[in-house]
Amino acid sequence: MRSVHVGIAGAGLVGRTLAWRLLRAGCRVTLFDKDPADSTASASMVAAAMLSPMAELAVADAVVFDLGQRSMALWPAWIEELQGADPIANAQPVYFRQNGTLVLAHGQDLSSLTHFTRILEHKLPMASRPQLVQVDGAGVAALEPALAGRFQQGLHLLGEGQVCNAQWMAALKRVLRNQGVQWHAGFDVDALRPNTISAGAQQYAFDAVVDARGVGSKADLPGLRGVRGEVLRVQCGGVRLNRPVRLMHPRYQLYVAPRPDDTFVVGATQLESEDSGPVTLRSMLELGSALYSLHPAFGEARVQQMSAALRPALDNDQPFCALRDGVWHINGLYRHGYLCAPALVDSLARQLLESMQ
Numbered sequence: 001m002r003s004v005h006v007g008i009a010g011a012g013l014v015g016r017t018l019a020w021r022l023l024r025a026g027c028r029v030t031l032f033d034k035d036p037a038d039s040t041a042s043a044s045m046v047a048a049a050m051l052s053p054m055a056e057l058a059v060a061d062a063v064v065f066d067l068g069q070r071s072m073a074l075w076p077a078w079i080e081e082l083q084g085a086d087p088i089a090n091a092q093p094v095y096f097r098q099n100g101t102l103v104l105a106h107g108q109d110l111s112s113l114t115h116f117t118r119i120l121e122h123k124l125p126m127a128s129r130p131q132l133v134q135v136d137g138a139g140v141a142a143l144e145p146a147l148a149g150r151f152q153q154g155l156h157l158l159g160e161g162q163v164c165n166a167q168w169m170a171a172l173k174r175v176l177r178n179q180g181v182q183w184h185a186g187f188d189v190d191a192l193r194p195n196t197i198s199a200g201a202q203q204y205a206f207d208a209v210v211d212a213r214g215v216g217s218k219a220d221l222p223g224l225r226g227v228r229g230e231v232l233r234v235q236c237g238g239v240r241l242n243r244p245v246r247l248m249h250p251r252y253q254l255y256v257a258p259r260p261d262d263t264f265v266v267g268a269t270q271l272e273s274e275d276s277g278p279v280t281l282r283s284m285l286e287l288g289s290a291l292y293s294l295h296p297a298f299g300e301a302r303v304q305q306m307s308a309a310l311r312p313a314l315d316n317d318q319p320f321c322a323l324r325d326g327v328w329h330i331n332g333l334y335r336h337g338y339l340c341a342p343a344l345v346d347s348l349a350r351q352l353l354e355s356m357q
């Protein structure tokens, strides 16, 4: 039987992951992206890629929590599967940890931690409540010896995780290319119609087309907006963390997500702005000083990178994944792209394949 040929516009987290799942299901896939394949500009490349269904529930709906829970079950299996197909997986494995998240606050900000805990107690389904564990100073020290004596209270969110986005995206790129996906880099897709993708004067025909252009789909998806986010990437040999730490603060919240080689992702600002320009001095100071307040050894951290990108978000801040006027859309993953992508991609791949039967 002739295999289904799918055209996907956008090679961010969503486009690449979907391309791989469709390939696994026997489809032919062609990817288009306006940027070079090694670009680091997309939200997917800038993200901290924490997998925090519970911590995010404080600002998200049950829909996101459920997608997150389903994705948490898929992540380890998908990473193993992708690495099995990646010829250099041994040299460049995808970093993935599931040691939970530790939420902390300095003494003067303890009311923010109490409020956060109450929101989660209120919103979490009963079955997940045992995953919310309050710890005292000794508990903080046991989980994170580097922070011993610095915090008297904390909240441990069991089972939450993190993935290294750069490694996941790079492994997908290698596997897709090795397995024959046509990757049109530097192709600015200006229109998607049923069965056709247009880039400049060229038109490409497919059995099905998917729009995964993130904020780039604005003209075609009513209500889509970009939400600016900024992160710092630092290297610091003086502090060792076993899991992402979130620091509550009345004005801005900070997270520090450890990565291999003594590096940390520190984020993130959230600004209702579609300015994707470089990180501002104010954001750099806020993120940097909050990091320094977590542990003074971070004062010697080397700043490796400061990046900004736009999170694609819809009015209800929930993902959108559906067939609309003959074009499949998967978008609006907002601040939960890594958290929700496996469940959403899995669902879209199934629906698309069923529609082809």
Ligand SMILES: Cc1cc2nc3c(=O)[nH]c(=O)nc-3n(C[C@H](O)[C@H](O)[C@H](O)COP(=O)(O)OP(=O)(O)OC[C@H]3O[C@@H](n4cnc5c(N)ncnc54)[C@H](O)[C@@H]3O)c2cc1C
Residues within 6 Å of the ligand: 009, 010, 011, 012, 013, 014, 015, 032, 033, 034, 035, 042, 043, 044, 045, 046, 047, 048, 049, 050, 051, 187, 188, 189, 190, 212, 213, 214, 215, 216, 217, 228, 229, 230, 231, 267, 268, 269, 308, 309, 310, 311, 312, 330, 331, 332, 333, 334, 335, 336, 337, 338, 339, 340
């Ligand atoms: C600072 C920051 C921190 C984050 N932290 C987390 C986190 O900890 N956990 C989490 O789960 N999520 C996090 N996110 C959110 C997550 O990064 C996004 O939800 C996710 O990356 C969205 O993926 P996407 O593929 O839909 O969009 P994008 O990553 O924006 O990818 C869209 C792709 O489409 C391409 N494109 C756009 N227009 C066109 C066009 N006209 N033609 C062709 N190609 C086009 C772009 O070049 C890009 O490659 C964070 C985001 C930011 C910015």
